[in-house]
Amino acid sequence: MNSIVAGLEKIQSKMENGVRLEKEDGLALLESKNYLGLGYLANERRRQACGDAVYFNNNAHINYSNVCKVRCGFCAFGKDPGEKGSYTMSIEEIAEKAEAYGAQGVTEIHIVGGIHPELSFSYYVRMLKEIKARVPWVSLKAFTAAEYDYFARLENVPVERILQELREAGLNFIPGGGAENFSPRVRRIICPGKLSGERWLEIHRAAHKMGIPSNANLLFGIIETDEELVDHLLALRRLQDETGGFYALIPTAFHPKHTKFEDIPMASALRTLKVIATARLLLDNFRYIKAYWVSSSPQVAQMALSFGANDLDGVVREEKIYHMAGADSPQMQTAEELVRLIREAGLTAVERDTYYNVIKRY
Numbered sequence: 001m002n003s004i005v006a007g008l009e010k011i012q013s014k015m016e017n018g019v020r021l022e023k024e025d026g027l028a029l030l031e032s033k034n035y036l037g038l039g040y041l042a043n044e045r046r047r048q049a050c051g052d053a054v055y056f057n058n059n060a061h062i063n064y065s066n067v068c069k070v071r072c073g074f075c076a077f078g079k080d081p082g083e084k085g086s087y088t089m090s091i092e093e094i095a096e097k098a099e100a101y102g103a104q105g106v107t108e109i110h111i112v113g114g115i116h117p118e119l120s121f122s123y124y125v126r127m128l129k130e131i132k133a134r135v136p137w138v139s140l141k142a143f144t145a146a147e148y149d150y151f152a153r154l155e156n157v158p159v160e161r162i163l164q165e166l167r168e169a170g171l172n173f174i175p176g177g178g179a180e181n182f183s184p185r186v187r188r189i190i191c192p193g194k195l196s197g198e199r200w201l202e203i204h205r206a207a208h209k210m211g212i213p214s215n216a217n218l219l220f221g222i223i224e225t226d227e228e229l230v231d232h233l234l235a236l237r238r239l240q241d242e243t244g245g246f247y248a249l250i251p252t253a254f255h256p257k258h259t260k261f262e263d264i265p266m267a268s269a270l271r272t273l274k275v276i277a278t279a280r281l282l283l284d285n286f287r288y289i290k291a292y293w294v295s296s297s298p299q300v301a302q303m304a305l306s307f308g309a310n311d312l313d314g315v316v317r318e319e320k321i322y323h324m325a326g327a328d329s330p331q332m333q334t335a336e337e338l339v340r341l342i343r344e345a346g347l348t349a350v351e352r353d354t355y356y357n358v359i360k361r362y
Contacts, residue, residue, distance in 0.1 A: 008034060015045070023227075023231070025282070026229075029277065031226065035274070043306060045308060046280060046289075049310070052346075054350065056335070057314040057315075058107050058335065059315055059316060060315070064094055064127065067088055068114025068116065073190050073261060076257065091127055107359070108314070108353070109142075115146060124143070125166065128170035144177035145177070149199055159203050163206060174212060175217075176249070179218065181232050182228075189223060190222060208244070213246070217250050218236075221253045247356065249286050249290065252292055255295070276289060287356075289311065349361075
C-alpha cells in the first residue's frame with residue numbers, strides 16, 4: 001500500500017476494491033491532516049472519472065436584481081426595496097446586456113437574483129424569451145431553487161408548472177444556488193426564511209425528471225460541522241443515484257464581509273482543498289467538481305486541480321454576489337489565463353459548453 005496515504009489506508013482499500021465510501025469515511029477525510037494523501041486519492045478518483053481534462057466555459061453572469069425579501073444572514077448581496085444600493089434591471093436592460101455578451105462569444109449566461117417581492121412571474125418569463133430572441137444559441141442557466149420555490153408560491157401552482165413554462169421560454173439548465181447546507185440547524189441560523197434543504201432537493205428532483213439538468217452547491221466555512229457537511233454531500237449523492245440529473249458540484253467558501261457573520265474567519269486554503277477532495281471522493285456519481293475561482297481565488301482554485309477538481313467554471317465577466325461579500329478575486333478571467341492555470345497544474349485545458357461538450361481542446 002502506498003505510504004503517501006498514511007492514515008487513509010482503509011479508504012484507499014475501499015477505492016481499490018470498488019467499495020463505496022460512506023459517512024464515516026467522509027468524516028475521516030475531513031479530519032485527516034494528511035493533505036498529500038487526500039490529494040493523491042482525490043486525483044485518482046478524478047482520473048478515473050475523466051482523465052486529465054480540466055474544463056471551463058465562455059460564460060457570463062447577469063444578476064437581474066438584488067432586491068430580496070428573505071435577507072439571509074450570510075448574504076451581502078440582498079437589499080430591501082428602496083434601500084441604498086438596491087437595483088432591478090428592466091427586461092430591455094437585461095436583453096441588451098445578454099446581446100452584448102453574445103457578441104463576445106459567450107455560450108452560457110448564468111441568471112440569478114433575489115426573492116423580489118414586487119415582480120410578477122411574467123417578468124421572468126419575458127426575460128428568458130427576450131434573451132433567447134436575441135441570442136438563441138446561448139444556453140440559459142437561470143434561477144435557483146429558492147427562486148423556483150417562490151415562483152410556485154406566487155402563482156399557487158406546482159413547481160413543475162413553473163419549470164415547464166420557463167423551459168418553453170428558453171430555460172436550459174438550473175444552477176445549484178440556494179443549497180447552502182441542508183442541515184435544518186444550519187438553515188435556522190443562516191437563512192431561516194429560505195426554502196428547506198428537503199424542498200431544494202425536491203425541486204431539483206422535479207427538474208431532473210422533466211429532463212432539465214442542474215448543478216449542486218455546497219456552502220462551507222460558516223457554522224457547519226463536519227457531520228453536517230458530509231450529510232449534505234450524501235444527500236446529493238442519493239438524489240444523483242435516483243435521477244442522474246446533476247452535472248457538477250460547486251463547493252463555495254463563505255465570505256463573511258458585510259454579512260451578519262462577519263466575526264467568522266474565512267475558510268483557509270487548506271480547508272477548501274480538503275472539502276474539494278472529500279467531495280470528489282464521496283460523490284462517486286458526480287463527474288465534475290468545480291474549483292470556483294471567484295469564491296476561492298484563482299490561486300487556490302489552481303491548487304484544487306491537484307485535489308480532485310476538474311472544472312474552473314468559466315470566464316464569468318461580471319460577478320456581484322461574492323464580490324459584495326468582500327471577494328477580492330478579479331471580476332473576470334480570460335480564457336488564456338484559465339488555460340495557463342490549468343497547464344501549470346500539468347493538466348489539459350478544455351473549453352466546454354454548458355453540457356460539457358468539447359468546444360476546444362488546448
